[in-house]
Amino acid sequence: MTTLADVAAKAGVSKSTVSRAFSRPESVRAETRGRVLATAHELAFTPNRIARSLAIGRTGSIGLFVPDIANPYFGPVIKTVQRNARRHDLTVFTADTDEHDEDEHALAQTMAQQADGLLLFSPRMSEAAILDLTGRLPVVVINRDIPGVPAVVIPSTDGMTQAVEHLAALGHRHIAYLSGPATTFSNRARRAAVLAATQRFGLQLTQLGPFEAVFTGGIRAGDLLIASGATAAIAYNDLIALGLMQRLTERGLRVGNDISVIGFDDIWLAPMTQPPLTTVRAPAAAAATSALRMLIDIMDGRADADRRPTPLASELMVRLSTGPVAR
């Protein structure tokens, strides 16, 4: 491996000059700079980031934690964060926590030392664990509310209220909410919104679950839903809604006619299903962007600068998986 010193020797200058030629080019005479850069190129030299990090105390990268990288919902999130970070010369390291609570903290600890900041999407780890991390480096959480920890939450109340209102307008009197992972912030928020709205619109609510936030969770939910007698269901997320539709269809029900289904997230698959899925569009990418901006502000010491998060809203996308109640 070629180092600064090699280049310096060959170019007949000091290490400092080579260093400067890379980091503050204008501070070195054009001629010298040219010679240095040329020999650097000739020697195929690239500055060692590790050494650089040690010297300046920053790594130039951030960690992004998502609960399930296989969930189509997170694809756009990851891509968006990566694209925006790049503009700030930050590399993003994405880690999948796989809903695996203990590992999540261990992994975060590791990451905490090779990153300048952390973006935690729907973290499941304990509050204590998160507070521990925030003590070590800048952290912004998405979809979690912990006193003192900078956060962006994806709103669910407006969309969920619209969902219930929509079902009420279609004549449904008894609906079900299909819980996702029981203890998560997201599930609590969505369930509370549905509960409040059903009371407001005078609907009967049955709560089913919890179900894992995956397709097979929805499959399992199908039979429970039928047994419940509800004429419509609002699922924790689209993956569950998709599995649900599948199972209902297998059971001979026509989704959108005999029974209505609403999801949450609006993943790219949602408009493509048969029938297309009515769902709440949650602005995940926007939330992630907003969170990244906050994180960078904190990392740059602009801690209290414009810390008003971008106002976000969720919104019901009406498609064909919901229809007038069957009589």
Added chain:
Amino acid sequence: MTTLADVAAKAGVSKSTVSRAFSRPESVRAETRGRVLATAHELAFTPNRIARSLAIGRTGSIGLFVPDIANPYFGPVIKTVQRNARRHDLTVFTADTDEHDEDEHALAQTMAQQADGLLLFSPRMSEAAILDLTGRLPVVVINRDIPGVPAVVIPSTDGMTQAVEHLAALGHRHIAYLSGPATTFSNRARRAAVLAATQRFGLQLTQLGPFEAVFTGGIRAGDLLIASGATAAIAYNDLIALGLMQRLTERGLRVGNDISVIGFDDIWLAPMTQPPLTTVRAPAAAAATSALRMLIDIMDGRADADRRPTPLASELMVRLSTGPVAR
């Protein structure tokens, strides 16, 4: 931030002892070790990985590059690699190259300095770029064939041959192949396999595309397929096949009856579609596991050790999107 030195001072020992207490605990007297570890804990000290990396010349992490993190196909791949790497005390940094050829190399260059090895899945970057990387650190590529570069390829010939054979047996005489990204190794391999098999079984082959390897690519393919007059199509991957089915249905055709569709990958969605998708199961996770093993061998200097890759096979999963040719 607390350092080794702080702990050493407070515990009344030298830095080396503290260092040893962490890295080779048995080499330090139990009593001393206890005292050191206690004060380390008390001071909330965690060894700085960056400094450690610089000193030992290894980072303890590897980079995993995938073309599209949003493709459900890669979810299991990423999870598998992460799980296996963890057993070797390696952290995995996943990067999405987003089919963005230039960036891919730049990102890889960056990663090359904070990782001990690289796993490149279906890389699109130039051969020169890959060779450049292999000169810097251990690299294993998946689904690409470059002389001198360790590789694992996911077989497509057997599965594709079975696919064509299957269609021939169903009475199809004219089929279409829907190309993915034109220049990729994977597309060339799959197309060649289909071509050879159609010749062998005496079928007429129409080649359509190239299409982007996403759902909307398949949508666009639908009308072209109908115009071609073929009675069945084999798509580059499942995402294209899904979009295709969607469009064919919109055009009033009954997939599996009026026209047959075969995909490639066998993503988790494939059995869930209406009708369930006949597709070639490609052992991506197994390939990734095998590639990781090779990478670790190379990193550990066991370069030429058991370098026989695990034999892999692809296999047709027959479902309902294929059926006897309509007469």
Added chain:
DNA sequence: ATGAAAGCGCTAACAT
């Protein structure tokens, strides 16, 4: 504009 030297936090011979 350039150089010399100290130091980032850790590890690894080499001593003792």
Added chain:
DNA sequence: ATGTTAGCGCTTTCAT
């Protein structure tokens, strides 16, 4: 078993 010392490759005062 523990301490001393010299780096790992880079940045950054402080001189010149």
